[in-house]
Amino acid sequence: VLTRLFNETPINPRKCLHILTKVLYLINRGEHLGTAEATGAFFAMTKLFQSNDPTLRRMCYLTIKEMATIAEDVIIVTSSLTKDMTGKEDPYRGPAIRALCKITDTMMLQGIERYMKQAIVDKVPSVSSSALVSSLYHALGLLFHIRKNDPNAVSKMVAKFTHHGMKSPFAYCLLIRIASQLLQDEQGGRYESPLFDFIERCLRNKHEMVVYEAASAIVHLPNCTTKELAPAVSVLQLFCSSPKAALRYAAVRTLNKVSMKHPSAVTACNLDLENLITDSNRSIATLAITTLLKTGSEGSIDRLMKQISSFMSEISDEFKVVVVQAISALCQKYPRKHPVMMNFLSSMLRDEGGFEYKRAIVDCIISIVEESTDSKEPGLAHLCEFIEDCEHTVLATRILHLLGREGSRTPNPAKYIRFIYNRVILENEAVRAAAVSALAKFGAQNEELLPSILVLLQRCIMDEDDEVRDRVTFYLHILQQRQKVLNAAYILNALSVSIPGLERSLHQYTMEPSEKPFDMKSVPLATALLPEQKTMGTNPLAMTKQPEKVVASRQEIFQEQLAAIPELQAFGPLFKSSAAAQLTESETEYVVRCVRHTFRQHLVFQFDCTNTLNDQILERVLVQMEPSEAYEVISYQPAASLSYNQPGVTYTLVALPENDPSSVSCTFSCTMKFVVKDCDPNTGIADDDGYNDEYVLEDVEVTLADHMQKVVKPNFSAAWEEVGDEFEREDTFALTTTKTIDGELVFISVAS
């Protein structure tokens, strides 16, 4: 269709124009034009150069530009374009040049160059601008590009232009950028240079664009002092009250940048910024708030909060989330302002809002509750009120969990029970189950509340959901035992095993059906929390430990090795393995290392022995141990044979004293006993008969640490109670590092 129309003579410019417009429109809409199609259309279009209709001609240029990347052989129009570009009619020339640039390839470059040079010096700016894609402003850009690699030349250029002055505000902006880059490149903090003077002078330019560019350039200069910032900031302050939204936006955005590095410099603008909070443009308002929250001093927070609350209802949820996050950051900065924040957050919690918004608020309140003791009760009260009318299950269960943990330890726990029990009556299964767990925690923690809790739980026992029923039955049963140990173990403390480990063990268990019930103790314990890992550098106890992952995998290796010994099966799961201790000097005849494995009632000593003599073979190697306390050596697992440089393992099994739990530490004197057979070092063939020999090793010490394991106990006081009075012992420890003792106590608890 296209071709036919274009081929008509005389050309109907109107129709062709229409078609070209349509083609452009189609490309614009994102329709895909095939190469063949495009090339076809393109050739047809070349005919149109015969027409003298100016608009049509211009559209041709445009189409050429658009099609340059799609169609093939676009080069054929070069001659038409060069003709136009050197022609008399100025309006053609600029666009022609620009179109030409699009289609030129390296082959043609030589030919066009001449025309280009002519065009650059042309009198009409739009033509020369097209030639460079640059007029004065563009020429400046060009000059900069040419001299980019020569800082001296650039500064000369800048100096020249700063004296003469230019017409275009764009040119000024570009010059400011070049100048500021020069400043950044060349110096470390001297602001007497003419470049800086130039930028500062631009602050008084009549174009706002230039003024803003200059202010922004100053703000972005590194190691800028308050003195240099002051004029820029005051300009921006003026912009804040401009009727133009773009100007206000630009000003606030830049002030926001300043407030990150120099909050004090922006303080002067606080009043203007506060006015912007009510700005109809939300981007401006949000930027203003976040800036204010950064610059605000402790004293101004109250006022600021009032301002925000008046405006919160007008902005969309995503901005509210930003504001809540800013407040959350502020809470950490000024703990004393928690009551104000809490009031504010709670009133926001009552307002309408989506899930993300509510969650941000709840997160913020929870972090306050966990951090500060003063705000705990009001915070929990607000949350209680919130779950009264909360449609988000996730939030409700989270809050119930928090209530169970924190609320039960407040001086007056009874007041939370009503809120929690209401959930049991009114909510869906997930929330009911969470509420039941929370109730149980209250019962376990508070003796005097127990009877009423039991009554409440009794009522839930006929719940229609099986998870809720199961939980209730379980908790009831435990609570009725009235034993603190049980309460702590099954209600107050969460599982202390590592979750991935548990998953793996359970998976394994289901893969291999067996009669035995699943043993929770076979799951490796979750050994460390993140904050503990952070303190490792300062924590002497942790220093000796290897990184957690290595320990875990090492422990697994031991577990497998030990599982190979039939007698150890009865000992239960491995509790802990110590680091290896050298029992000999490293260059002696026999090198022995000892690893202590602790089980529930037993100790297993693993001796890794290496024979370093090449003319001997050791057989029936075992390590005899003489305990200093009431420990009893049960049996030995000798290593059958120990040839040269082949490490062998022998085990000694020891039972822990049953009647005397206090003697946890003990010293064993060790003697390695074996049969020596001489052998030929070359062939390795041993003589038939050998003789008994023994070798005295260093003592092995079993200490309290072997019975300890780092365990995650989220509820320390419960865990402490769980240990019970009979284990309580007052003792004086000489501690070198008192700072870390709190942390350590939390994750040490006595085994068995």
Added chain:
Amino acid sequence: MDARSLAPSLHTVKAILILDNDGERLFSKYYEDIHPIGKEERVFEKNIFNKTYRSDGEIALLDGFTIVYKCSVDLYFYVVGSSQENELMLMAVLNCLFDSLSQMLRKNVEKRTMLDNMAGVFLAVDEIVDGGVILESDPQEVTQRVGLKVEETALTEQTMSQVLQTAKEQIKWSLLK
């Protein structure tokens, strides 16, 4: 520091868009590959539209781009630049585009008239910005150079066939949309 300390560049504008009041694209020109595939451009436009069509502000920040916008009857004009860009420059481009069009369309800046004069829009944008470089910010100059006038031929001067032709084209346009 941020991208602000990049080398001074002439390439200011990243995209110019004109959408209708359903957020559908009428005109778009991307000077840089902000989004590699056409489909993502559409998503980007939808985002812009959703964010701006209700509010009367003139500037917004989206996906790390500063967007200045203006609406007229059922048209939405957008100029997109980097978030570090001088907002006032972008504003100058937007104002120039809008003023040129309003001169060319004789103050009737609305979807129908604009679609009838799409050629003028293409030419005007080409005069204002090319390859992301601002060429001109004076609407007077732009209109003069585009040289396109809304058909001044009064209805009386049109032949019957021309009227029919126009009508046909109108229908075609509405089908194309």
